[in-house]
Amino acid sequence: MTAPAKAKAAPLAELKGDLAVLKEKFGDAVQPAEYEGVVIANGVLVEAARFIRDELGYQYLSSLTAVDYIQEGYFEVVYHAYRLEGGGPLVFKARTPRGVATIPSLVSVWPGADFQEREAWDLMGIRFAGHPNLKRILLWEGFHGHPLRKDWKEPYYEEEHKPFSSRWPSGHHIRAEDRVFWHDNVQYPLDWDPDQAEDTSDEWLYIGMGQFARAETGERVEPKSLRTERLVVNMGPQHPSTHGVFRMVVTLDGETIVRLEPVMGYLHRNHEKIGERNMYLQNMPYTDRLDYICSMSNNLGYAIAVEKLLGIKPPERAEYLRVIMAEFTRIVNHLWAIGFLLNDLGAFFTPALYAIEERELILDLFEEAAGSRMMCNYMRFGGVAYDVSDDWIARAKELVYNRLPRAIEELDRYLTHNELIQSRCQGVGVLPPDLAVAYSTAGPVLRASGIPYDVRRAEPYSIYDRFDFDVAVRYNGDVYDRYLIRIDEMWQSLRILRQALEQIPRGEIQAGKKQYMMRVPAGQAYGRVENPKGELGFYLVSDGSPNPYRYHIRAPSFINLTALNEMCKGHKVADVVVILGSIDIVLGEVDR
Amino acid sequence: MDELHDLNTMPVPSELRNNIFITTIDRFVSYIYNWGRKRSVWPMMFGLACCAIEMICAAASRFDIARFGSELMRPSPRQADLMIVSGTVTKKMVPQIVRLYNQMSEPKYVISMGACATGGGPFKEGYNVVSGIDKFIPVDVYVPGCPPRPEALLHGLLKLYEKIERQSVRSVPWYQRGESEAIPVPILGPDLIDPRRLPEIRARLGELQAQQGSSPESSL
Numbered sequence: 001m002t003a004p005a006k007a008k009a010a011p012l013a014e015l016k017g018d019l020a021v022l023k024e025k026f027g028d029a030v031q032p033a034e035y036e037g038v039v040i041a042n043g044v045l046v047e048a049a050r051f052i053r054d055e056l057g058y059q060y061l062s063s064l065t066a067v068d069y070i071q072e073g074y075f076e077v078v079y080h081a082y083r084l085e086g087g088g089p090l091v092f093k094a095r096t097p098r099g100v101a102t103i104p105s106l107v108s109v110w111p112g113a114d115f116q117e118r119e120a121w122d123l124m125g126i127r128f129a130g131h132p133n134l135k136r137i138l139l140w141e142g143f144h145g146h147p148l149r150k151d152w153k154e155p156y157y158e159e160e161h162k163p164f165s166s167r168w169p170s171g172h173h174i175r176a177e178d179r180v181f182w183h184d185n186v187q188y189p190l191d192w193d194p195d196q197a198e199d200t201s202d203e204w205l206y207i208g209m210g211q212f213a214r215a216e217t218g219e220r221v222e223p224k225s226l227r228t229e230r231l232v233v234n235m236g237p238q239h240p241s242t243h244g245v246f247r248m249v250v251t252l253d254g255e256t257i258v259r260l261e262p263v264m265g266y267l268h269r270n271h272e273k274i275g276e277r278n279m280y281l282q283n284m285p286y287t288d289r290l291d292y293i294c295s296m297s298n299n300l301g302y303a304i305a306v307e308k309l310l311g312i313k314p315p316e317r318a319e320y321l322r323v324i325m326a327e328f329t330r331i332v333n334h335l336w337a338i339g340f341l342l343n344d345l346g347a348f349f350t351p352a353l354y355a356i357e358e359r360e361l362i363l364d365l366f367e368e369a370a371g372s373r374m375m376c377n378y379m380r381f382g383g384v385a386y387d388v389s390d391d392w393i394a395r396a397k398e399l400v401y402n403r404l405p406r407a408i409e410e411l412d413r414y415l416t417h418n419e420l421i422q423s424r425c426q427g428v429g430v431l432p433p434d435l436a437v438a439y440s441t442a443g444p445v446l447r448a449s450g451i452p453y454d455v456r457r458a459e460p461y462s463i464y465d466r467f468d469f470d471v472a473v474r475y476n477g478d479v480y481d482r483y484l485i486r487i488d489e490m491w492q493s494l495r496i497l498r499q500a501l502e503q504i505p506r507g508e509i510q511a512g513k514k515q516y517m518m519r520v521p522a523g524q525a526y527g528r529v530e531n532p533k534g535e536l537g538f539y540l541v542s543d544g545s546p547n548p549y550r551y552h553i554r555a556p557s558f559i560n561l562t563a564l565n566e567m568c569k570g571h572k573v574a575d576v577v578v579i580l581g582s583i584d585i586v587l588g589e590v591d592r
Numbered sequence: 593m594d595e596l597h598d599l600n601t602m603p604v605p606s607e608l609r610n611n612i613f614i615t616t617i618d619r620f621v622s623y624i625y626n627w628g629r630k631r632s633v634w635p636m637m638f639g640l641a642c643c644a645i646e647m648i649c650a651a652a653s654r655f656d657i658a659r660f661g662s663e664l665m666r667p668s669p670r671q672a673d674l675m676i677v678s679g680t681v682t683k684k685m686v687p688q689i690v691r692l693y694n695q696m697s698e699p700k701y702v703i704s705m706g707a708c709a710t711g712g713g714p715f716k717e718g719y720n721v722v723s724g725i726d727k728f729i730p731v732d733v734y735v736p737g738c739p740p741r742p743e744a745l746l747h748g749l750l751k752l753y754e755k756i757e758r759q760s761v762r763s764v765p766w767y768q769r770g771e772s773e774a775i776p777v778p779i780l781g782p783d784l785i786d787p788r789r790l791p792e793i794r795a796r797l798g799e800l801q802a803q804q805g806s807s808p809e810s811s812l
Contacts, residue, residue, distance in 0.1 A: 138720075139684065139720065140684055140780045142780065142781060142782065143780075143782065143783070144782035144783060147719050147720075154717065154718065154719035155719065155783075156716070156717045158717075176716065176717065176723070177723060182789075182793075184723065184727065184786075185683075185712070185716075185719070185721065185722065185723050185784075186783045186784055186785075187783055188781075188782055188783055188793065188797060189782050190797065190800060190801055190804065191801075192781070192782050192797070194785075194790055194793050194794040194797060195794070196781075197779050197781050197785050197787075197790060198779060198781075237685065237688055238638055238688055238692055239667075240637050240667040244639055244640070244641070244644065245639075245640055245641075245685055245688075265682075265684050265720075266682060266684050266685040266688070267640065267641055267679070267680060267682060267685070268682055268684065268720045269641075269680050269682065269715040269718050269720065269721055270715065270717075270718030270719055270720050270721065273718065273719065274715065274717060274718055277717070285714070286714065289641075289642055289714070292641070292642035292645060293645060349651075352648075352652075353652055353653050356648075356649070356652055357652075357653060357654075360649070360652075360654050373646075373741065374642065374645065374646065374739060375642070375738065375739070587641065588641055588642060591682075
């Protein structure tokens, strides 16, 4: 083990450009923060956020997360806002003492902050004053404590950081069950009364929905219209249409949806807590399991975030391999998404069978390159893990030039002009462009609503600035356009793949030598990539030790769900299934 | 087949040895019954996490689970014979899984697919992860891997066939007298509570409270 780095005074961010404007406008309420961005006083936070959105033009709130600075004694909430024309972020922060832990909510400025603030309340225990529905989101109501606080310990807690001394270097460990009091992964507060053991988590949910229904029925019903009753219906977490363990509670008026509340957390695997115990490299295989259909592009996002801190750049060949893998992943994901959208429409499994036929061939390539079909764990900081052979390139070309265009064309031919698909999808689940931005949606959902925002173009990473491709955009914002945009994006991915496979040079695949335990300089970084499902961001805070101090994931599926209620209102239950399918969520990423 | 041809103990004329078939009713019924049943094990359409994707791949054209008669994924637990626990079991989800298991009609089997369902896997240390589904429901076959390849799942299915083959109609639990008991559904309190352990928890917490006096900050 290496000794922790000496604490140095962190450099304050220089206030240039828009940050300087912000400082000028709000005076002493805006102070430069360490490393990047500004700290805004809580009193003017909402006003300043509105100023940032309307006057400075940072309309898109990409990420909101909290960090527990336990030694300094405060929580910090970090916001990353972007301009839709592209360019870097405006980073602003708000602080609250640990004892108070209250910060004004920004839901009134950016509705997309809704779920992210609930997550920060759930895991970090920060109250957002003025939030309309501040309930736990990933855990259940009644859970003891807020797990991401640095002084909260999980039942199997062993040490603050890996490698645990029981495993390395001494090399023996005891089963976790044998170490803990209850011989299981549980802990109970000492003042808890087991006689009160009953599950109240659902009660909270239904009380919320019930109040809503009562308030609504308080209005007089038109005397001549048919009297209908409001009904609260539960869908999931075990439901064939929810793509995993997602749950929705819908309030119905007859068969029409009045309100829908997504309930999640059924796959909350504590990625961030485990990630803060892990060393930097140990997190790489965990990122595979975020969006488990797109492990390669998750790897890329994490590698880019850490490389920002390390300040290294991978060699040319590695950059090309990264782009090739990421674009193949996009095709895999979109084929899967379209196949299972058809499942949701009722064409059970046959279209999906055809759609995932080519996926297997791409997975074969991944397996040869990385050693695993799905959980590739392929990227490294400053490169990739293994090189590929010439034969691999030849087979990839065969796929890209012959097989994949045929497969996409086949989908296009059978589905795009299919009357049933058009009548089920057109005009369903419409998300207007202003709402798409306000709800912080990303990826195909945002671009199908007429906003041509693609991180590959807006803030190019890796070597995407070299390739010739178009940002696909559609303008109706309905389910049909979200389907079409996936077809468009696959064609664009093929274009990028053709260029990358022709241009890939020979050479090194790793900058410097391979390192297991790396020392990452202290700092903060937000690395983001355009994942098939939308913008995937990693927010890292390093204190100079071999483990990340804070490791947060901005998951596109999770934030896209914020807009689900808006899209579903006024539609029928059967349409909910289709709308959810068109957002294309993966629960590993929603719940993390 | 061998156990059915128990010819060594029976005096059978040599010319008849190829023509008769000696068994007990129990064995014969079990054989026919198991032979029919093992080739049409219907899994529940139920995916938890990453492993579910490999389960879908096992059902798709390349691996084709239909070769083994298990392609009919039933969305309802009442029509399913087999629950494939495919993925990480979280504390928030486990009450639902136990409820689904209770709703399945007998005979019912469980395959624990992947490292997470078997023992917590890479996420074991997480505060919201159950250290293996077998802490709550009985598991017949464990399939290792993270995730297991579709072939591995098919292998697990074949192992389940072997297990079904060996079962006797006389001794299997679901043909005994009386009703089989449902597994108590876990409760979400301050942490996950297994109702079967409640008396123990009550006793030990009481002891501790008496020793230390309750302070709201501490927990065990």
